[in-house]
Amino acid sequence: MAITQLPSTHEGERHMFPTGDIHRPRGFDPSIDVSGLVDMDGGYLDRAIFTDQRLYEQEQARVFATSWLFLGHVEQLQRPGDFFTTYMGEDPVIVTKDKSGRIRAFLNSCRHRGARVLRADYGQTRAFTCTYHGWSYDLEGRLISVPNEAAYPEGGWDRDQWGLLEVAQLDTVLGLIFATWNPQAPTLDEQLGDMKYYMEAFLDRDSEGTTIVGGITKWILKGNWKLAAEQFGTDWYHVNMSHASALMVLSPTGRGPKKEIAETPGRQYSDERGNGTGFPTHPKSRFDAQPVHEYYDYAALAGRLGQARVQGPMTTGHATVFPNFSYLPVNGSIRVWHPKGPDEIEIWAWTVLDKSMPEEVREAQRLYNLRTFGPSGIFEQDDGENWSEIQAISRGWQTNRVPLNYQMGIGSEREDGVYPGSTSTLYSDSAGRRFYRRWAELMNTPAWHETEQS
Ligand code: FES
Numbered sequence: 001m002a003i004t005q006l007p008s009t010h011e012g013e014r015h016m017f018p019t020g021d022i023h024r025p026r027g028f029d030p031s032i033d034v035s036g037l038v039d040m041d042g043g044y045l046d047r048a049i050f051t052d053q054r055l056y057e058q059e060q061a062r063v064f065a066t067s068w069l070f071l072g073h074v075e076q077l078q079r080p081g082d083f084f085t086t087y088m089g090e091d092p093v094i095v096t097k098d099k100s101g102r103i104r105a106f107l108n109s110c111r112h113r114g115a116r117v118l119r120a121d122y123g124q125t126r127a128f129t130c131t132y133h134g135w136s137y138d139l140e141g142r143l144i145s146v147p148n149e150a151a152y153p154e155g156g157w158d159r160d161q162w163g164l165l166e167v168a169q170l171d172t173v174l175g176l177i178f179a180t181w182n183p184q185a186p187t188l189d190e191q192l193g194d195m196k197y198y199m200e201a202f203l204d205r206d207s208e209g210t211t212i213v214g215g216i217t218k219w220i221l222k223g224n225w226k227l228a229a230e231q232f233g234t235d236w237y238h239v240n241m242s243h244a245s246a247l248m249v250l251s252p253t254g255r256g257p258k259k260e261i262a263e264t265p266g267r268q269y270s271d272e273r274g275n276g277t278g279f280p281t282h283p284k285s286r287f288d289a290q291p292v293h294e295y296y297d298y299a300a301l302a303g304r305l306g307q308a309r310v311q312g313p314m315t316t317g318h319a320t321v322f323p324n325f326s327y328l329p330v331n332g333s334i335r336v337w338h339p340k341g342p343d344e345i346e347i348w349a350w351t352v353l354d355k356s357m358p359e360e361v362r363e364a365q366r367l368y369n370l371r372t373f374g375p376s377g378i379f380e381q382d383d384g385e386n387w388s389e390i391q392a393i394s395r396g397w398q399t400n401r402v403p404l405n406y407q408m409g410i411g412s413e414r415e416d417g418v419y420p421g422s423t424s425t426l427y428s429d430s431a432g433r434r435f436y437r438r439w440a441e442l443m444n445t446p447a448w449h450e451t452e453q454s
């Protein structure tokens with residue numbers, strides 16, 4: 001049996017496992033050229049990218065397996081042995097703090113017969129013990145206990161080769177944990193680039209940092225994950241139409257925002273790594289929870305982060321870190337769009353807020369986030385319905401013959417002298433175009449796991 005040696009995750013050891021080739025029928029290897037489906041110079045998109053199963057599998061191998069993916073917030077792990085489970089693409093992972101206090105992430109699949117080693121959402125442990133046959137792994141991922149180990153062949157059994165698979169790189173930024181399977185990926189800092197400036201407007205208001213409240217809310221929605229990630233990256237355009245009734249509820253007059261606010265000035269940032277964020281700059285376009293608004297000392301925040309950030313990305317904006325992590329600064333929502341097949345998303349959402357906030361302000365922010373962007377939130381429901389609606393009709397034959405339009409704001413991107421990187425007008429598909437351009441680039445490039453094997 002052909003085997004391939006992969007770089008070790010533990011010093012002095014090497015994992016060995018069979019190559020994909022010997023298990024998989026020919027034709028499985030991802031090789032669909034998506035150039036004809038994504039034309040971001042012209043602003044056209046073929047909706048097959050939201051429905052096709054083969055593209056979905058290629059996406060797992062070339063987009064999710066190569067990119068930095070969001071795992072959780074550092075506050076979810078306090079002590080060595082604390083753990084939580086999540087997904088990287090469709091791969092289940094364990095995230096834990098090892099004995100030395102280092103955050104690590106492992107594939108949550110037992111090396112014996114592949115069962116999930118951990119089935120709990122979170123907890124505290126000294127070892128990860130698989131409930132199928134009882135193989136047990138330590139916090140560093142090493143296989144430490146095997147029932148009836150003597151039954152394995154003498155000389156042909158090396159326990160050290162059967163540790164949990166570990167991610168290639170893991171890093172934190174502004175309290176957020178990201179990891180990638182890709183040993184060749186640029187650093188997390190490089191992946192974010194100027195995007196970090198915008199993230200700081202949300203996550204670096206407090207010298208104490210941020211924390212999370214209320215656990216993780218999880219729900220399932222019909223729709224392709226890219227519809228959600230794209231919208232959070234690029235789409236302010238839908239706000240006044242899709243959320244008209246919600247805006248009326250929040251508006252003091254009950255009639256929704258005035259024209260000058262509805263046609264809000266603002267900027268939209270995008271970069272070639274697929275990240276995007278948009279934000280209004282009209283002072284009346286803030287929709288903060290009142291107690292939170294009153295809590296903030298905006299002059300002090302301007303001293304810390306600069307006036308441009310207080311007036312722009314700290315307001316009612318939206319953002320996506322490529323590929324599937326998004327956030328809303330004013331609502332305190334961070335979320336990951338877990339793909340579950342081409343037409344389903346499992347949304348995991350957290351409420352993030354400043355550590356220094358007093359209890360009553362924390363509670364106001366938690367409730368505000370749930371009321372607006374919880375699973376039954378007045379804005380979230382509008383968004384989810386749009387994505388499910390697009391997905392529901394996307395198998396029609398005629399429906400698929402016509403391209404979708406991503407032409408808004410083409411050519412409006414520039415260095416504006418205020419906000420770093422390339423920005424366009426707020427009403428623009430600029431970040432959407434760059435999201436899909438990046439997606440297509442990854443889909444058409446053999447991934448590290450394809451080129452590493454000889
Ligand atoms: S599958 Fe985990 S011990 Fe057998």
Ligand SMILES: [Fe+2]
Pocket residue numbers: 238239242243379383
């Ligand atoms: Fe929305």
